[in-house]
Amino acid sequence: MTALQEQFDATIGRGDRIEPRDWMPEGYRKTLVRQIAQHAHSEIIGMQPEGNWITRAPSLRRKAILLAKVQDEAGHGLYLYSACETLGVSRGELTEMLIEGRQKYSSIFNYPTLSYADVGTIGWLVDGAAICNQVPLCRTSFGPYGRAMIRICKEESFHQRQGFELLMTMMRGTDEQQAMVQESVDRFWWPSLMMFGPPDDESPNSAQSMAWGIKRNGNDELRQRFVDMTVPQAKALGVTLPDPDLVWNEARGAHDFGQPDWSEFTQVVKGNGPCNAQRIAHRRAAHEDGAWVREAATAFAASPLVEVRGASATNVPLVGVRGASATNVPLVGVRGASATNVPLVEVRGASATNVPLVEVRGASATSLETEGEN
Numbered sequence: 001m002t003a004l005q006e007q008f009d010a011t012i013g014r015g016d017r018i019e020p021r022d023w024m025p026e027g028y029r030k031t032l033v034r035q036i037a038q039h040a041h042s043e044i045i046g047m048q049p050e051g052n053w054i055t056r057a058p059s060l061r062r063k064a065i066l067l068a069k070v071q072d073e074a075g076h077g078l079y080l081y082s083a084c085e086t087l088g089v090s091r092g093e094l095t096e097m098l099i100e101g102r103q104k105y106s107s108i109f110n111y112p113t114l115s116y117a118d119v120g121t122i123g124w125l126v127d128g129a130a131i132c133n134q135v136p137l138c139r140t141s142f143g144p145y146g147r148a149m150i151r152i153c154k155e156e157s158f159h160q161r162q163g164f165e166l167l168m169t170m171m172r173g174t175d176e177q178q179a180m181v182q183e184s185v186d187r188f189w190w191p192s193l194m195m196f197g198p199p200d201d202e203s204p205n206s207a208q209s210m211a212w213g214i215k216r217n218g219n220d221e222l223r224q225r226f227v228d229m230t231v232p233q234a235k236a237l238g239v240t241l242p243d244p245d246l247v248w249n250e251a252r253g254a255h256d257f258g259q260p261d262w263s264e265f266t267q268v269v270k271g272n273g274p275c276n277a278q279r280i281a282h283r284r285a286a287h288e289d290g291a292w293v294r295e296a297a298t299a300f301a302a303s304p305l306v307e308v309r310g311a312s313a314t315n316v317p318l319v320g321v322r323g324a325s326a327t328n329v330p331l332v333g334v335r336g337a338s339a340t341n342v343p344l345v346e347v348r349g350a351s352a353t354n355v356p357l358v359e360v361r362g363a364s365a366t367s368l369e370t371e372g373e374n
């Protein structure tokens, strides 16, 4: 065993974190890329089923809440893609892998949202399952992933409550509204249980992922935790969970429950669920439609930092420097400059009392070209 491997094992053994600068076995890196990418893709694809109801939410308040939730999911995707990028793979590559079907996303988002009650059910059950699965991931062994999870879990908690509150409101409504909630729960219950992955004895990745501290619990343990958490909530709502085998087991101090249809799960994960093709087609179209934004952002990033026109000593525009803030004011808009490495800028007509603003084109730390001041 190499010294690096020993150091890695000792870090994991102590329950400390591995950071991107640390040496790590290739299998650990690959497993993390797989899981974090799948997680990021799930957040982004997961915007679609709920996004389907934004224009049809029944009031301004419900629309604002739903918009905010879907926007949070975009944010979660971005934190997770960023965490993944610390492992040496770019967001662009990950997106390509998703739309080419080389990486997965959570099975749950391949089911349609057929009624507005599904917005509440997704919040309650899907975000509820996500919380059970993700709270332990706040302690995952890879630093950037664990830190991203902390914020994500706080937001997921809010998402779950908003779903529960929506369903509670509908359950206090008309018979039709109550029936809508029950029908929605009937459709989403089993797919929610599948979110935790296959049973432990059919989970090829669990043992190694747990040994590495990537996963902290097995799939079955977290599924059980979710069922135990959800049963009293269902009672409070007044809905029935569609499982005839669901019963409290006094001896175990936990609920017994039936198994989801694992052949359906396999089909959905293989790409044959009700909405797989639609979800990926939509994601691909959004990616293609956004090409001009990426091109513009790339061109902007390559442009000089400062380009100020019409500026004078008394009329100093505040804009024009990216990343500047009240406490972080770059002295000169030259890339590659730092406190110790300040490129010389040639400014014509400058004196101590007359400091013209400088327009720098194509400037870099090694190649500087100055142009006339305004």
Ligand code: BYC
Binding pocket: 034, 035, 038, 039, 040, 042, 043, 044, 046, 047, 073, 104, 105, 106, 107, 108, 122, 126, 127, 130, 133, 194, 195, 196, 197, 198, 202, 203, 204, 205, 206, 209, 215, 219, 269
């Ligand atoms: N769906 O060996 P296993 C959200 C795959 S988004 C699809 O147990 P592992 C939200 C698994 O990848 C929340 N595939 O795997 C967003 C593996 O295949 P590969 C998403 C699944 O990784 C918007 C194979 O089956 N959460 O909350 O040890 C709106 C064997 O499985 C699924 C996460 O991503 C599935 N359900 O454990 C609202 C959590 N399950 O990769 C809400 C992070 C399994 O070998 N991920 N597979 O080809 C994890 O915790 C783990 O990856 C899993 C699976 C527990 C999901």
